[in-house]
Amino acid sequence: MYQAIIYKEWIKTRKALGLTVFVFAAAGVYSFMKIGESVRSSGLVSMWETALQKDMSMFPYFEYLPLFAGILLAITQYAPELQFKRLKLTLHLPLPESKIQQTMLGYGFMAVLLLVCLAMGSLLCGLRLYFPREIVSASFWNLLPWFLAGLASYAITSWVCLEPQWKQRILNIVAGLALLSLFFIGAKSGAYSPITPYLTAFVEASFFFSIYSITRFKEGIQ
Amino acid sequence: MIIQCENITHYYGKRLIYRDLNFEVRKGKILGLLGKNGTGKTTIINILNGYLQPQSGVCRVFGEEMDKLSPATKGRIGLLLEGHIQHSYFNVRQIERYYSRFFPNWKKEAYYRLIEKLRVTPTQKISTMSCGQRSQVALGLLFAQDPDLLILDDFSMGLDPGYRRLFVEYLKEFAASGEKTIFLTSHIIQDMELLIDDCMILDYGKILLHESTNYILKNFRRFTFSTTTDKPFAENKILWNTGKAGMHWETYSFADADKVKDALLSDGREIIDFWEEKLSLEDAFIGLTGKY
Structure with missing residues (x-):
């Protein structure tokens, strides 16, 4: 039965997921083309030096991509559920409601997680072919908050979409934007490492926000 | 008793919807809930299914309180939302495949018997269908589920006379065994006359009348x-x-x-x-x- 819920989520999100994978792949290919062009024009050593001394980001195009991917996935998954209150049909299924909610949120979380892990793995593996471990490590710390922001944006957008009351929804958007801004503080690579465990914990906790909104929906709050 | 509602009181803001509403629905009956706009017909359906917490009172469906319905009890209730709302991003075949996983007594042929009457292909998306066609998909899914209790919110909404009559005929056939109970609302009362055993008329804040349809028509x-x-x-x-x-x-x-x-x-x-x-x-x- 849970596979059927995953099937429903897949039908809703498959186009958005396909588009996201395409954009990530295109941004990855373009990033490596730019890196290759810089290496050819100024030499590999000079590129290493710039990367280390100026803390240059190797993948600037990925700053907001995971964020938008999370938002897009959550909207395609939950906007149809709230449109005409279709969520009633889903919650009416003969399964425990908490399990239904967890399956839906779990599907989206795993989809974003898989996407960002694959993207992160591909980018760092590609980088390792030309650059030393230190630069790859710096890039990892540079990418990590952006990719965590993808998971957080999914959770926060789900929270906003599932909230049944417009007034509260606007407050959720404001709070969500403030929380997401934590992932985009301009800082040197590695500056985020002390707070990464807290950001990860926040991402995990943010999934409970949606459960709260579904509870409000069930109570008939409008 | 299939449905029991006791002392339901509900307000939207300061507006009273009901005070101490009481009613019961017995097994095998078709109860029609009638009322003008804004008298709380959909509200009762939301309360019955646990989608609205009334200010006070309790409804029980198959003996379980409305906000604590077990998965097994939900499996015995077929729910039609106002406007024949379904998961419109599915196509005809996908939606049948989706719902079939949840109900052990799923009757696929009941669904496809209704779908055959529509001029649609199995891969046609529900979102591209007319209101009448969507109503048949929703009805086909309910019949395939074969629930003991059908709850239909404004089943005639948006349907032309032909589809309305078809809907009523299928419902009569469904209820013919006497084992099925139907609780429904509709704006088109002439359709209800052909269908319902009992009639509950809501006025603002209260039940105006709860009698058998025969009694009303006769007296x-x-x-x-x-x-x-x-x-x-x-x-x-x-x-x-x-x-x-x-x-x-x-x-x-x-x-x-x-x-x-x-x-x-x-x-x-x-x-x-x-x-x-x-x-x-x-x-x-x-x-x-x-x-x-």
């Missing part, structure tokens, strides 16, 4: 008459919605003609051209609730 009458003055009649226990309709006066009553005439004469004026008429359920509804 409730319109009485038309003329009188000498335009002065409104005093309130009377046996008369409903007495008022002037064009050149004549009208009143409605469950009482026989003699008692009605006596009640009118007790107001101290002459009654002339007095006659009674049998009513359809729709006319009876107007007689009970008033035109406005």
Whole structure:
């Protein structure tokens, strides 16, 4: 039965997921083309030096991509559920409601997680072919908050979409934007490492926000 | 007892929807919930399914409280949302495949028997269908589920007469065994007359009447008459919605003609051209609730 819920989520999100994978792949290919062009024009050593001394980001195009991917996935998954209150049909299924909610949120979380892990793995593996471990490590710390922001944006957008009351929804958007801004503080690579465990914990906790909104929906709050 | 509601009181903001609403639905019955717009028909359906917490009171479905329905009990309830809402991003085949996983007694053939009547392909998306076609998909899914209780919120909404009649005929067939219970609302009361055993009429804040449809059709009458003055009649226990309709006066009553005439004469004026008429359920509804 849970596979059927995953099937429903897949039908809703498959186009958005396909588009996201395409954009990530295109941004990855373009990033490596730019890196290759810089290496050819100024030499590999000079590129290493710039990367280390100026803390240059190797993948600037990925700053907001995971964020938008999370938002897009959550909207395609939950906007149809709230449109005409279709969520009633889903919650009416003969399964425990908490399990239904967890399956839906779990599907989206795993989809974003898989996407960002694959993207992160591909980018760092590609980088390792030309650059030393230190630069790859710096890039990892540079990418990590952006990719965590993808998971957080999914959770926060789900929270906003599932909230049944417009007034509260606007407050959720404001709070969500403030929380997401934590992932985009301009800082040197590695500056985020002390707070990464807290950001990860926040991402995990943010999934409970949606459960709260579904509870409000069930109570008939409008 | 399939449905029991006890002392339901609910407000939207400061507006009272019901106070101490009580009713029951027995096994095998088809109960139609009628009421003007804004009397809380959909609200009751939301409360029954646990999608709205009333200010006070409790509803039980198959003996379970509405906000604690077990998965097994939900499996016994078929729910049709207002406007035949379904997961419209699925196509005809996908939606059947999706729901079939949840119900052990799924009757695939019941769904496809209805779908065959529509000129749609198995890969047609539900979002591209007309309202009538969507209603048949929703009905087909409910019949395939084969629930013990059907809850239908405004099943006739947006349907043309042909689809409405088809819907009613299928529902009658579904309920024919006497083992199935149906609780439904509709704006089109003439369809209900062909279908429902019991009729519950809601007025603002309360139940106006809960009687068998046969009793209403057999006993409730319109009485038309003329009188000498335009002065409104005093309130009377046996008369409903007495008022002037064009050149004549009208009143409605469950009482026989003699008692009605006596009640009118007790107001101290002459009654002339007095006659009674049998009513359809729709006319009876107007007689009970008033035109406005």
